[in-house]
Amino acid sequence: MRATEHEPQLAEPESAAPASRHPGRRPVRRRPPAGLVVSIVVLGGLLLAALLAPVLAPYNPLAQNLSHTKAPPSLAHLLGTDYYGRDVLSRLIWGGRSAYLGVLISLAVALVLGVPWGVAAGYWPRWTGAVLMRLADTLLAFPALVLAVVITGVLGPNLYTSMTSVGVVFAPVIARLARVGVLEVKDREFVLAARLSGCTKRVIMLRHVVPAPLGPVVVQATIFAGLAFIIEGGLSFLGLGVQPPAPSWGGDLAIAYQYILSSPGQVIAPGVLIAVVVLCVYRVGDALRARIAMPKLTEHRPETAGIMT
Amino acid sequence: MTLHADMAAEAGPGSGSPAAGPGTAADQTALHLWAGRLGTPALRRLAVRRVVLAIPTVVLASIGIFLLIRMVPGGPAIGILGVHASAPAIAALNHELGLDQPLVTQYWHWLTEALRGNLGQSLQTQEPVTHMVAQSFPVSAELVGLALLFTVIVAVPVGVVAAQHAGSRLDRVLSTVSGGGLAIPDFFLAIILIAIFGIAAHLLPELGFVPFTQDPAANLQHMILPALSMGLGASAIIVRQVRAAMADSLSSSYVRTARAMGLTERAVVWRYALRTALPTILNVYGLVIIGMFGATLIIEEVFVLPGMGNALINAIGVRDYTFVQGVTMAYVALVLVINLLVDLLVALVSPRLAEQ
Numbered sequence: 001m002r003a004t005e006h007e008p009q010l011a012e013p014e015s016a017a018p019a020s021r022h023p024g025r026r027p028v029r030r031r032p033p034a035g036l037v038v039s040i041v042v043l044g045g046l047l048l049a050a051l052l053a054p055v056l057a058p059y060n061p062l063a064q065n066l067s068h069t070k071a072p073p074s075l076a077h078l079l080g081t082d083y084y085g086r087d088v089l090s091r092l093i094w095g096g097r098s099a100y101l102g103v104l105i106s107l108a109v110a111l112v113l114g115v116p117w118g119v120a121a122g123y124w125p126r127w128t129g130a131v132l133m134r135l136a137d138t139l140l141a142f143p144a145l146v147l148a149v150v151i152t153g154v155l156g157p158n159l160y161t162s163m164t165s166v167g168v169v170f171a172p173v174i175a176r177l178a179r180v181g182v183l184e185v186k187d188r189e190f191v192l193a194a195r196l197s198g199c200t201k202r203v204i205m206l207r208h209v210v211p212a213p214l215g216p217v218v219v220q221a222t223i224f225a226g227l228a229f230i231i232e233g234g235l236s237f238l239g240l241g242v243q244p245p246a247p248s249w250g251g252d253l254a255i256a257y258q259y260i261l262s263s264p265g266q267v268i269a270p271g272v273l274i275a276v277v278v279l280c281v282y283r284v285g286d287a288l289r290a291r292i293a294m295p296k297l298t299e300h301r302p303e304t305a306g307i308m309t
Numbered sequence: 310m311t312l313h314a315d316m317a318a319e320a321g322p323g324s325g326s327p328a329a330g331p332g333t334a335a336d337q338t339a340l341h342l343w344a345g346r347l348g349t350p351a352l353r354r355l356a357v358r359r360v361v362l363a364i365p366t367v368v369l370a371s372i373g374i375f376l377l378i379r380m381v382p383g384g385p386a387i388g389i390l391g392v393h394a395s396a397p398a399i400a401a402l403n404h405e406l407g408l409d410q411p412l413v414t415q416y417w418h419w420l421t422e423a424l425r426g427n428l429g430q431s432l433q434t435q436e437p438v439t440h441m442v443a444q445s446f447p448v449s450a451e452l453v454g455l456a457l458l459f460t461v462i463v464a465v466p467v468g469v470v471a472a473q474h475a476g477s478r479l480d481r482v483l484s485t486v487s488g489g490g491l492a493i494p495d496f497f498l499a500i501i502l503i504a505i506f507g508i509a510a511h512l513l514p515e516l517g518f519v520p521f522t523q524d525p526a527a528n529l530q531h532m533i534l535p536a537l538s539m540g541l542g543a544s545a546i547i548v549r550q551v552r553a554a555m556a557d558s559l560s561s562s563y564v565r566t567a568r569a570m571g572l573t574e575r576a577v578v579w580r581y582a583l584r585t586a587l588p589t590i591l592n593v594y595g596l597v598i599i600g601m602f603g604a605t606l607i608i609e610e611v612f613v614l615p616g617m618g619n620a621l622i623n624a625i626g627v628r629d630y631t632f633v634q635g636v637t638m639a640y641v642a643l644v645l646v647i648n649l650l651v652d653l654l655v656a657l658v659s660p661r662l663a664e665q
Contacts, residue, residue, distance in 0.1 A: 143603030153625030
């Protein structure tokens with residue numbers, strides 16, 4: 001793996017020093033940083049809350065109570081009620097379902113499309129690769145959000161179409177990363193050795209070639225996960241994602257924004273929630289990146305990827 | 310070769326302004342040096358190659374968009390008229406839109422017209438799409454331009470300072486703040502800004518648009534908040550990238566040499582280190598600009614600005630497919646032009662890259 005060239009420098013300060021001091025023992029593992037633990041707990045907790053929404057949510061997220069609208073936070077309604085008298089907390093818990101599901105859809109589409117795309121382009125770089133990469137260039141010639149919005153508009157706006165199109169937009173980036181990784185290993189000695197020893201094409205592909213770019217791809221996927229939360233919110237905000245009255249973080253923010261003059265506090269909960277989730281995803285992504293030790297060239301990717309919004 | 314003339318104009322603010330503070334005389338020579346490279350064969354070859362390479366991308370993208378629009382469930386006519394439309398009405402509309410002709414004929418017709426600058430007629434307003442694009446694009450461009458200006462004035466210097474003090478407490482604070490900035494969705498940032506500056510403080514108009522030609526001051530007032538909501542988010546990206554690129558170049562041996570020769574720190578940082586970091590920064594700016602044009606879709610909706618992004622969202626809402634098709638191609642053209650300009654600018658400031 002090409003990552004090994006960089007690994008010594010990155011790994012040294014943490015693991016090498018204690019290992020040399022106690023040569024016989026396994027190196028003492030440092031406790032993970034508090035920020036990382038908090039992030040994982042927040043993300044896991046919100047996912048759990050979303051999964052357990054029918055049990056956890058104190059109210060029906062769609063039930064309106066027009067005599068009790070725009071109520072401030074109270075014991076009965078921990079985050080208050082919205083313009084239609086619906087319980088904000090319950091809506092956010094249920095909205096988590098579409099947020100997580102949407103992100104899952106977009107990542108699944110991006111990986112299922114992007115990895116084989118890039119692996120094929122890297123393994124057969126001549127014609128197949130040239131054609132496939134031209135295709136990737138073409139998709140990357142659209143501003144990401146424009147393409148996602150247009151595909152969604154054509155297929156009809158809902159959570160599935162919108163997040164599938166987001167996945168399609170992510171895929172060429174994944175494909176490029178996968179291609180680079182495959183290009184680097186496909187002529188290495190261990191692949192040649194596998195070929196000489198009579199491994200079938202399938203074994204060579206799955207055991208030796210495909211795993212090569214997975215590190216960078218996984219790191220990129222965590223960045224896309226954060227981005228997908230933002231885009232899911234944005235598309236629902238625009239009315240292209242989850243359709244109201246179904247609860248969604250972006251859609252609820254849009255409703256709150258409509259009534260910002262009469263009750264400005266309503267925008268805080270959904271907006272902050274999206275920001276916190278994205279922050280946690282990025283924190284986890286950073287930790288992953290440090291572990292997987294991205295090669296120098298792609299080291300700066302995380303921030304550039306954020307540009308896609 | 311009009312491109313080269315454009316670039317001379319671009320090269321001025323892009324390259325001059327970050328370095329403009331200290332030692333303008335040296336920057337003048339740098340500018341002359343770059344200006345001298347404008348006509349070099351290497352750069353011309355690069356420009357030609359990039360344009361030629363862009364052609365298949367445009368063709369593929371146009372085919373993709375063309376087919377995509379025809380993938381509307383049941384066809385665009387049903388999309389427009391609704392599922393309960395009568396068969397004759399659908400046939401009539403299909404005929405009117407030319408959808409009853411073979412796909413290849415349709416595409417050829419659309420492509421030849423598009424090359425002549427005719428992107429068809431809007432289904433909704435019956436106006437030429439080209440005309441609508443020409444009207445809405447300046448609004449988006451102004452928005453993106455102001456947001457960019459903000460990042461150049463604020464984010465680039467902040468990134469440089471962070472790199473100068475890499476590892477310090479200031480650097481860590483800036484890194485945390487920019488990390489938070491990455492996580493805040495721009496539409497939420499926009500709403501916060503509206504709540505603070507528009508609704509609570511009454512400092513700026515929260516919504517709406519005034520054409521620049523009508524009242525420049527009012528136009529700028531209306532543009533400040535939208536530009537700020539895009540510029541702040543982009544700044545988070547740019548601060549990090551500039552910091553990384555500058556930290557790289559500040560740790561290089563020629564910077565050590567420059568210091569050893571007794572140059573002032575300001576000259577070392579702004580004149581030597583920044584110049585090597587410039588190709589990276591320019592590439593980041595290319596991505597940021599494209600991302601900003603994407604972000605206009607949401608920001609223009611939040612602030613009710615009559616830009617191209619808002620027009621696209623509206624067109625999708627009313628199923629104005631010819632407009633969607635035309636505007637999307639306009640976006641593709643825009644992205645390719647931005648990429649071309651960035652490539653040429655990079656080649657200009659770093660001839661080594663141009664030779665490759």
